[in-house]
Amino acid sequence: MTAQPIHRHEPARVPRNAEGIAAALTAEARKEFYAELLAAAPEEAKGVLLRWWGRAMLDTDPDRGMRVSAALAGTTTTTSVRDIIERRRAAGLPVE
Template identity: 70%
Template sequence: MTAQPIHPHEPERVPRHGEGIAAALSGARRMEFYREFLAAAPEEAEGVLKRWWCEAMLDTDPAGDRLTAAALDGTLPTTPVADLVARRREAGLPVE
């Protein structure tokens, strides 16, 4: 099963490639990304890009500070996985 954003970004805030990811990160985090990406074996490179794309999306989220605070305070709304699976089934979407 793949997760889809509730509010998709068109165009995405962070392009899904190394240059786009690096541009969205701050100096120290950008260097950490490059070190990890350049050290990755070819079969690991895609995983590194995916992880750092998520980090870059979180870093550039206008509501990021509010969401982080809510998560740390335990007030961030959550949805049980069973509810999400039921919604996907009702919409005729795959749930594997």
């Protein structure tokens, strides 16, 4: 008998590293990304990577048009931070 995961694990669409992020961006955006990353102080680099990873994820999202339209129309579903913290606590996860 083998255990099957509840949620099927898919490989990351955009790896969370500079190479993966750059590969997902257009040529123009890639230049901006590298310029910002190279200009960042070491303590700022993680923030630059996270911000550009988010952009790369959105740019490569097959449902991008639908998500952008919903955000612009104000119909995107939201969850309060309080609800997220309560869910994490109930699941025994850290909330720092």
